[in-house]
Amino acid sequence: MNGSRRGFLTATGTVLLGGLAGCMGAPTGGQTGETTTETTAGTTADDGGDGTETSGRDSDLASLELRYETVASGFTSPVDVAIPEAFDGSRRFVVDQPGRVWLHDDTGLRPDPYLDITDQVVELRGYDERGFLGLTFHPEFADNGRLFVRYSAPRRSGTPSNYSHTFVLSELTVDPEATTVSADSERTLLEIPQPQANHNAGALAFGPDGYLYVAVGDGGNANDEGRGHVDDWYDAVTGGNGQDVTENLLGSVLRLDVDSRGGVSGDEDKPYGIPEDNPLVGRDGYDEQYALGLRNPWRLSFDGEDLYVADVGQGMWEEVNLVEAGGNYGWNVREGAHCFRAGECPTETPGGEPLVDPVLEYPHSGGGPSGVAVIGGYVYRGEEIPTLSGAYVFADWQSQGRLFAARPQESRPWDIVEIPVSDLGGGGENVLAFGRDPTGELYVCTSGSTRISGTTGTLNRLRVA
Template sequence: MGKGRWGLVAVLVAGVVAGCGDGGGDARPSLSTASPNGPTGTATGKAVTLAVAGVVATGVEVPWGLAFLPDSSALVTERDSGRIKRVTGAGIVTEVGTVAGVDASSEGGLLGIAVDPGYPKRPYIYVYYSSGDDNRIARLTYSNGGISEPTVILEGIPQAAIHNGGRLRFGPDGFLYAGTGDGADRPNSQDDDSLGGKILRITTDGKAAPGNPDGRLWISKGHRNVQGLAFGGSQLYAAEFGQDTWDELNAITPGANYGWPAAEGVSNLDGMVDPIAQWPTKDASPSGIAFAQGHIFMASLRGERLWAIPVADGKRTGDPVAFFTGKYGRLRTVEAARDGSLWLTTSNTDGRGDAKPGDDRILRVTVTQ
């Protein structure tokens, strides 16, 4: 059964149905055996080449979320310190403030960040963070180079030392999407009353967005730990940590069940949607993803590489290809900049990496076809 797509309107697109299988008839996702550092191509479609053009900034401590402002500078969250920093393309780094109430842990702390689509007329940014009791989403005013007026718009997302999810992304429909984790409690992912192991779709006031299945706060369930969200047109993609065997890239259909904990990777279970690509956990451990030039780019922590996955309309159109394997260490977040490049962050100061002088850093990556 073919996968539907999340539309640009505030209601479910007519005819959208929960998909099954691996994306509408493509062969089962296979592992890339391509050269780890490129340049390489894809099985079908145009070849893509990535190159690190330079270092945007150094000395950022455990960067996690990154969101661009209209002036092409970016706001970056530091997981452990709870600070937000502004980084310009010229490498100027300034602190804009600290989010109160952040309780950092092995995988928790100040995580995702998103800029209101109406900025600066609506001078708001949104952050996802771990408190001592739960994970929360808050709205902050960002103006005159500082943050103020913090307002928690959603709380009660399961929190633990691990599996906190945390990525935020505004969709083309104007609503805020959030990837959550199971909070180290597997049944959360299948519990319709839990916000754990879900992809949320909410208004900027933290309410269920119009058109969500059954009026819930979430649009998909059965996730283990979603740390990557990206839109290719109206299609939402999500990267997910597996446990011991398979990490996943999923094409998201509203109302669908992605299988965890019954399924990890392609499992062909009735009523559950398989990923469109999968990797052994040693080759990925995926966090942030971005869409550009017909590809999902996926930053990998344990895998220490940037994957390029050709996609179209919720299907994988060629083999994933890895770049920069082992060269820059753990890679956490990738975002598409306004000039067509990618900004890519390392995560070597997070307690699990091998920090080098200058870490953590933000790299500028060029993409050519």
């Protein structure tokens, strides 16, 4: 199913997600049970045959008002929700940052964690960007029971003693029908030394090509410099994991073939394969890398062959990009489409590769959309909110009761429309993540706290007000 890949929304922002130390009791949730007709992802709804939309214009978006229908509550810090097609969307798996996955199905929220790896995750306290950060299910999970997790572990062998922790990507094989599973089958696929505690990214998603895409932050700290940040080609800012492809895997999106092993050349040390058309195969650099120039890519999603990534910026701009294989999205030469810490900056690398402009960006202050850390979402493909059809829906961490939406345009950046949320249900105003079910309907994970403590986290379904 390989095909031409148009793009991928990338947002760069500041510090990311609140952590909350220790889960204080089990979350709670009721029964939903609604179903809608499935739509085809990757196509523009209501188009006139040439890809041009004929309804649902941005003026309609501006008049839209939404609400949250709380599906489940009592989480500590719900940073991801996976809704696999294996169960026709009837099971929703919520990742709670301290180390648990909770299962919500048509009977409600299960009383015991679906998966608990708290003892394998670093201890979290206060505000923390580490933890259990990502979960995705193999496209054939119903048959093979394979799922993939991404978490922050205490320093493992190979991680320097002055580094913060170890990035871990693992595979588990479980009973597909079980409502609780263990990590006894864990097979570690990848470990990356993390020099700082922040900028951990963590999103996982399978593309339509069947390959696993993994978001990796730049290693933390500020400016992409300091301990664990290597030199790059851009002399205006010291350091530069975002622009490096030879020293480490930080600051990039990886693309892995988890259905094979041995890398490209049969290396027995590689517990995964490498797609032969990855952009750096046969070139100087890590074969795993698919795109680079990222700071803290918080959440990624596919819409057909389009891959959307939100990449949290430093202090002035948040951005979203449509990403192509081998694309360089600018960090730490640029923040959004703007020069970072320099009056002027190049628009391409010394080798002539362009630094790709974002399709969306918004500032940290000023009129119109603004915020401090972009939270990546999904293109809406459902039927319950027809005005949203074909729009990419996302948020800022401090959303203050609003969401953002945008549709593709010929020129960049695309226009962003603010959408108020009139009823937050039982949730807080801090958006942490989004999910999309097989029918194209959207879910929003929120929290009432910026710290990893308490039970203010909720899973909400997006509705018309």
